[in-house]
Amino acid sequence: MPEQPGKNAIEVRGVRKVFGAGDAAVAALDTVSVSIRENEFFTLLGPSGCGKTTLLRLIAGFDYPSAGEILLYGDDIALLPPFKRPVNTVFQSYALFPHMTVSQNIGFGLEMLGKPKAEVKARVAEMLKLVRMEHLASRRTSQISGGQQQRVALARALAPQPKVLLLDEPLSALDYKLRKEMQIELKRLQNQTGITFIFVTHDQEEALTMSDRIAVMSSGKILQVGSPWDIYDKPADRFVADFIGETNFLTASIAGIENGKARATLKSGATITASVADGFQPKGEATVVVRPEHAKLVKGKAELSGTVENVVYFGTDTHIHVRLDGSDDLFIVRQQNARSAGCGFETGDKAGIAIGDDAAQVLRD
């Protein structure tokens, strides 16, 4: 997707968040800056403890930053209490009010904003329709299923028409099929309402399929911000490459960088061409990554060779694990499955791994 400059809904500038004090102090966020554009589906992605939820809570107003600014359409909201921010949250646990009906839950925000009764009623009806829950309007939240609770939580957060909607791993409690359904539902809702979504998840597949842009986080820092394509195809460093999708890591000595291409000599002695990111000057030993679908398994000689150790069938494709000659490393090759044909290799077979010119990249550690 092309970069398109637009208005920024949220701008996070140099935000730090430290929990505890003295020796016990832990920096959950370490000077994070990021801009989130209007109408964007923006995802904060990272393993648990990376600070993504902390950042979301700072934007929501449940915690206050130790340093830095959070701008909402240009106004610093970092120190406003949550009930004064035009931002709503869909909680991981949904946090629906158990003593209220579905309708009362959805109308709560509008009621607290002091909207007239008729307007609240109309908006609640509209929201119920939007999330297809009209038939359960007067149910208690304890009497509906997990997926339905999810929809009510969404409707409740969308009803006051927030400038930004925050979603804290909202799909993690749902089973696989329902999760797939809700992913599509969320995209639909975002398109329909035109509200900026900030979505927190640790599920890289979810992030890739739903987001306009993704910020990959680790240990309180943002490592890379970009479109799903950027993140997957041009990972900024080893961590991002490892976290997003499956990757083969190889060690190589680098020589002769020219036009963003380097000659990398692998341990096996083979030399391959690997792309290098702008401004990165690797010297000596460096990490080279190859995505499993960018390598090809061949009979006979190729850049790498090894013994097939495992053939794993996935339906759409097959993963072939190859133990590389002269080392203990496993290399995974992914092959698309053709109709009524095996992958052509069996456990114990000798095989060569062909790495095309565009397949390999040299990455920062």
Next chain:
Amino acid sequence: MATAEEIARAADQRDIRNRWYLSAPAMLTIFFAAVGPLAIVLVYSFLTPGSYGDVKWQFSPEAWVSVLFERDIFDDTLSLAGAHMSIFWRSVKLAIVTTIITLAIGFPTAYFMATRSEKTRDLWLFLITIPFWTNLLIRTFAVLQIIRNEGIVNTVLMKLGIVSAPIQILYTDVAILIGMAYVYLPLMVLPVYASMEKLDFRLVEAGYDLYASRWQVLRRIIFPLVKPGVIAGSILVFIPAIGAYVTPSVLGGGKNMMLSNLIELQFGQGRNWPLGSALSITVMLIVMVALLVYVRNAGSQEVRHG
């Protein structure tokens, strides 16, 4: 030969028999400790007082008549017993005010405790229960020491020049209320805390997120969800408060009687056991009616969550 059905039926019967054996201790305790004595009190209230206390086994509704009415010495006409009425009303009033005071102090206390970290919570819980370790009479005398004319409160106020003469707190209704609020506070805090501890504080965050102010969150989210605890606490405070004996005697100085003082009088100097019994049952009836009204009102506003 026994069929499967017969075996199952025999097992069922054995089960029922076992249930009775197992519940026997509880049943016997309930009967001898609660139902039995109560029956004696009820029977005594319909007998004639003996000359030196005790009762004569002769039926008489006189005790029940004198709960509410006074018989004129000369012409036997009945008039409403103003003294009894005012004592009833005083007791109910003080019990209600005590309940309100303990709720006003206990609710924030419970909230404070429930929002501490898990480790310190236990410490607070422990601190709350410490007063239970000391005898009630001694605790009441301790309160007396604090609020009497030469006590800490008045000494400090006078030293600071805020008042020139000691404020008379002891032997007033205020003294009784201070004493009762102090004694019954844990009975309010514990059940409210138990409810509050189960409260999912993410709901509080959700409330703030949806533009509810602190007061609105308290009123619309926290309070409805901890209401079972508030109801339990109110009942636990109101019942002993309406029948409180030690605290009003010590701190109230016996000038203004409460129900329990009146009952004690009938069994002691008054030598009118049937009247004392009738009054005791009257207290029970007041409590029962009050509870019914309270629970029904508190429960009907919102269907209980679960």
